[in-house]
Amino acid sequence: MNRIDRLFGILTLLQSKKFVTAEKIADKFGISVRTVYRDIKALAEQGVPVSFEQHKGYFIVQGYFLPPVSFSTEEANAMLLVESLVPGFSDKSIQTHYSSALSKVKAVLRTTQKETLEVLDQNIKMQLPARFTRDFEYLSTLQSAMSSKCIIEIEYKNNKEETSKRLVEPIGLIFYAFSWHLIAWCSMRSDYRDFKVFSILKVTPTNRPFKKQDHIALTEYMKMLPVDY
Secondary structure, eight states, rough: OHHHHHHHHHHHHHHHHHOOHHHHHHHHHOOOOHHHHHHHHHHTTTTTEEEHHHHHHHHHEEOOOOOOOOOOOOHHHHHHHHHHHHHHHHOHHHHHHHHHHHHHHHHHHHHHHHHHHHHHHOOOOOOGGGGOOOOOOOOHHHHHHHHHHEEEEEEEEOSSSSEEEEEEEEEEEETTEEEEEEEEEEETTTTTEEEGGEEEEEEEEEEOOOOOOOOOOHHHHHHHSOOOO
16 A cells, blocks of 8 residues: 555544544554654644544544545445345344445446446345344444433343333444344343344333443453354
8 A cells, every 4th residue: 555545544544433543553554653653744744633632542623524535446346245235234224324325425436437336236136044134123223322322212022922111221232143132231130131133122212321330341241142252
């Protein structure tokens, strides 16, 4: 990767996260931390408002906007291929959002790239087993509750076909055993519970903040699962 492409890549990375450490930048682009310092300085000299906060990392000053980027044919092709996987590994809400996002990507492509994508779209198919059918549409709502740290009410049917309503604090989503699982603190049980998302009958946001302030890290919870990650 030449330096111009790397500088643009660093800028894109900075815009995609709140803070990025020099070490993470160095690791992603395979360069030394000293080179990262030089690249950050080069971006600043070009008018990019890069700032730094101790113990957190670099960030782009709020208000700076980079115009829509162009996509290479290979990048667009990769996103088109992933589109065929979305129905099997997400739900209706994510499928809708992904389709909308991909339409925006196609809108900025050159005519020749659009023609290439149309050819690939007609010649890439994926046959999914019935068990991969995702009739629910809660993942987007669950993501929002996780990011905003807000309590949700769920109506849940367990393995005994018993239905209950729970107030839960969602801390993560994990895909294992061919299913999405919501990991959340359950106020009814006063403990963490693993809810199969396809068994959730209804999700209702409460817009109330989490009551528990010291939730376990999702990576720690994953160590208790009967699967090898």
